Amino acid sequence: MTEMLLSVVVPCFNEEASVEQLHTAVTAAVAELSDVEIEVVYVDDGSVDGTLAALRRLAAIDPAVRYTSLSRNFGKEAAMLAGLKRATGDAVVIMDADLQHPPRLLPDMVALFRQGFDQVIARRDRRGDRFLRMVASRSFYRMVNWWIDVRLLDGAGDFRLLSRLAVDAVLAMPEYNRFSKGLFSWIGFRTVVITHRNETRRTGRSRWTFGNLFNYAFDGLLSFNNRPLRLAIYGGLLLTLIALGYMIWVVGDALSKGIDVPGYTTIIVSVIGLGGIQMVLLGVIGEYIGRIYYETKRRPHYLVQETDDPAPDPRTPRP
Ligand code: UDP
Ligand code: MG
Numbered sequence: 160m161t162e163m164l165l166s167v168v169v170p171c172f173n174e175e176a177s178v179e180q181l182h183t184a185v186t187a188a189v190a191e192l193s194d195v196e197i198e199v200v201y202v203d204d205g206s207v208d209g210t211l212a213a214l215r216r217l218a219a220i221d222p223a224v225r226y227t228s229l230s231r232n233f234g235k236e237a238a239m240l241a242g243l244k245r246a247t248g249d250a251v252v253i254m255d256a257d258l259q260h261p262p263r264l265l266p267d268m269v270a271l272f273r274q275g276f277d278q279v280i281a282r283r284d285r286r287g288d289r290f291l292r293m294v295a296s297r298s299f300y301r302m303v304n305w306w307i308d309v310r311l312l313d314g315a316g317d318f319r320l321l322s323r324l325a326v327d328a329v330l331a332m333p334e335y336n337r338f339s340k341g342l343f344s345w346i347g348f349r350t351v352v353i354t355h356r357n358e359t360r361r362t363g364r365s366r367w368t369f370g371n372l373f374n375y376a377f378d379g380l381l382s383f384n385n386r387p388l389r390l391a392i393y394g395g396l397l398l399t400l401i402a403l404g405y406m407i408w409v410v411g412d413a414l415s416k417g418i419d420v421p422g423y424t425t426i427i428v429s430v431i432g433l434g435g436i437q438m439v440l441l442g443v444i445g446e447y448i449g450r451i452y453y454e455t456k457r458r459p460h461y462l463v464q465e466t467d468d469p470a471p472d473p474r475t476p477r478p
Contacts, residue, residue: 165189165269166248167199170238174256175209182217182224184262185254192266200225201256202242205232211465218467230462236337237461239317243326245468252320259283259358260318267353268320277348279320282312286357292372299376307383309344312352316340324348335453335460338382345383381446388447391440398436402429 167185171178182199189197203211203226214226227241239253250272254260260281268279285293300313317339321329328346381387 162194162196163250163269163273164196164198164248165265166246166251167197167265168202168239168242168246168251168253169199169256170202170204170235170242170253171206171210171214171256172204172232172235172238173206173208173210175206175213177257178210178213179217181254181256181258181262182221184258185265186221186223188262188265192269195269197223198225198246198248199223200227200242200245202226202238202245203228204235204238205229225467227466227468228464230464233461235317236339239339240330240337240460241463243330246326249323250320251323251326253317255318261355261358264353264355271351271353272320272322275349276320276351277322277325278343278346278350280312280315280350280352281318281320282315282352282354283318283357284354285313295372299372299379303376303379306380306386307341309341309383311340311344311379315352317343319343322348335456335458336378336382336450337460338378341379341383381450385447387443391443394436395440398433 169178169181174181178201185199186197189195199221201214201217201224203214205228211226211228214224214228218224218226225245227245229238229241242253243251250269252265252268254262264281268281271279285296297313300311303311321343325343325346325348328348329342332342
């Protein structure tokens with residue numbers, strides 16, 4: 160088999176307890192592959208614990224380690240982007256630092272890549288998830304798939320292998336609001352899914368609170384189309400039709416029976432109802448305008464504080 164370079168991109172936010180363990184596991188998993196060279200790109204996303212120190216230590220002992228440390232916590236999307244830009248491999252695997260993405264899948268993923276797949280999605284089953292979280296996720300995916308134009312797969316997160324072709328496609332999308340699950344699905348290419356057992360987080364804690372997840376769901380719904388605006392138009396049209404019908408009825412009534420003063424209930428209900436609907440629609444429009452505002456600022460997705468990159472990517476702001 161031909162020699163290839165595999166990049167493993169790992170965003171880390173306060174993961175001092177697991178990076179070393181992860182590194183050992185990744186190295187061990189790849190060691191059994193012939194003709195695969197590896198680089199592990201760690202991105203420290205503004206951790207406030209000893210993550211950066213751990214990365215420096217790893218870099219000192221293992222020449223396969225690359226690390227970049229961002230100037231503050233920019234969020235996982237930004238950290239992943241930094242890692243993808245830095246990665247030079249023929250194939251790139253993105254994985255979490257908390258060992259929830261088992262490195263033992265790497266050989267299978269590489270094998271599928273070698274069979275010609277551009278995306279190998281490692282999807283987890285939901286065993287051991289809290290019941291409420293499971294229900295929330297399931298309904299999220301059902302809603303999203305009905306709603307947006309790209310397909311999202313329940314349990315498929317950012318743990319996946321991307322071919323160079325797919326990585327370049329993702330990097331070619333400069334948008335500020337990055338919803339990776341959507342982006343990865345949007346680019347397409349030959350895709351295959353493998354399912355693995357759910358691993359619960361062993362150290363540290365997940366950044367997901369319920370409110371967080373809700374916002375994330377919202378993001379997902381808004382970032383991939385303008386269907387909410389379309390819905391607003393249809394809703395408005397429907398209401399107008401109803402109002403028109405009612406108008407004809409009321410006017411007819413007034414003409415035939417004369418003016419009938421009571422009608423307080425109707426008025427108050429329609430005023431409040433319409434007011435509410437208008438507020439919601441304004442909010443929807445505001446969301447889109449807010450997104451346009453962020454996009455137009457053209458700010459970098461992240462800033463780098465420290466890196467061992469001898470030739471930082473010109474697109475990467477220099478520390
Ligand atoms: N992460 C990051 N920046 C953040 C939050 C998380 O780089 O602001 C990293 C984190 O270190 C981990 C991965 O993203 O490697 C997934 O985070 P987490 O385990 O908290 O999310 P979950 O597994 O619950 O989806
Ligand atoms: Mg996790």
